[in-house]
Amino acid sequence: QKEVEQNSGPLSVPEGAIASLNCTYSDRGSQSFFWYRQYSGKSPELIMFIYSNGDKEDGRFTAQLNKASQYVSLLIRDSQPSDSATYLCAVNGPNSGYALNFGKGTSLLVTP
Amino acid sequence: GAGVSQSPRYKVAKRGQDVALRCDPISGHVSLFWYQQALGQGPEFLTYFQNEAQLDKSGLPSDRFFAERPEGSVSTLKIQRTQQEDSAVYLCASSPGHAGELFFGEGSRLTVL
Numbered sequence: 080q081k082e083v084e085q086n087s088g089p090l091s092v093p094e095g096a097i098a099s100l101n102c103t104y105s106d107r108g109s110q111s112f113f114w115y116r117q118y119s120g121k122s123p124e125l126i127m128f129i130y131s132n133g134d135k136e137d138g139r140f141t142a143q144l145n146k147a148s149q150y151v152s153l154l155i156r157d158s159q160p161s162d163s164a165t166y167l168c169a170v171n172g173p174n175s176g177y178a179l180n181f182g183k184g185t186s187l188l189v190t191p
Numbered sequence: 192g193a194g195v196s197q198s199p200r201y202k203v204a205k206r207g208q209d210v211a212l213r214c215d216p217i218s219g220h221v222s223l224f225w226y227q228q229a230l231g232q233g234p235e236f237l238t239y240f241q242n243e244a245q246l247d248k249s250g251l252p253s254d255r256f257f258a259e260r261p262e263g264s265v266s267t268l269k270i271q272r273t274q275q276e277d278s279a280v281y282l283c284a285s286s287p288g289h290a291g292e293l294f295f296g297e298g299s300r301l302t303v304l
Contacts (some may be wrong), residue, residue, distance in 0.1 A: 087231075113291045122282055125292060171291045176247050178250060179224075181226075181234050183232055
């Protein structure tokens with residue numbers, strides 16, 4: 080079992096809708112959770128991080144963390160075609176040392 | 192510079208050749224990471240430097256892979272006797288401190304024929 084699991088998609092949503100991206104992780108000791116966005120042919124860029132249970136909002140983005148369920152999600156409100164990209168979930172904790180463990184990513188397509 | 196700079200952006204090597212990939216991190220960032228990203232996969236950790244010290248090399252897939260950062264700034268990832276399975280994008284990232292808040296370069300795409 081990979082340490083960080085994501086549905087590879089593609090997830091297709093219409094413009095203006097809410098996109099919901101999900102991620103589960105296996106290491107219960109994980110402490111830090113990150114969402115990176117990667118456009119095709121480009122490198123990943125950090126869009127959100129969350130350390131505590133609950134929700135964290137930043138503009139149109141909301142990260143949600145549930146450590147008991149080992150589940151982290153990213154909501155994108157008012158989705159735009161420019162949000163079309165692969166979203167990578169990444170996790171770090173004492174057992175992973177300095178490494179950030181990435182999932183395979185979920186491909187999001189926002190259709191006009 | 193404004194961001195993390197990597198060179199070359201593209202490298203084609205014949206199997207068995209040695210390659211060297213360079214990374215120039217954001218000025219002042221003490222942490223530098225190398226990741227490998229295969230097509231359709233997420234980045235996989237290779238190694239980590241704090242200044243000039245290589246604190247973690249647990250992700251290097253074999254002893255053919257070697258990384259250095261002798262003066263705590265520019266880093267080089269060297270792959271000896273390249274194999275086809277080494278074909279991937281090699282991403283360098285720097286960070287002001289935290290392991291997860293990474294600033295990635297554009298990557299070096301290695302193709303081994």
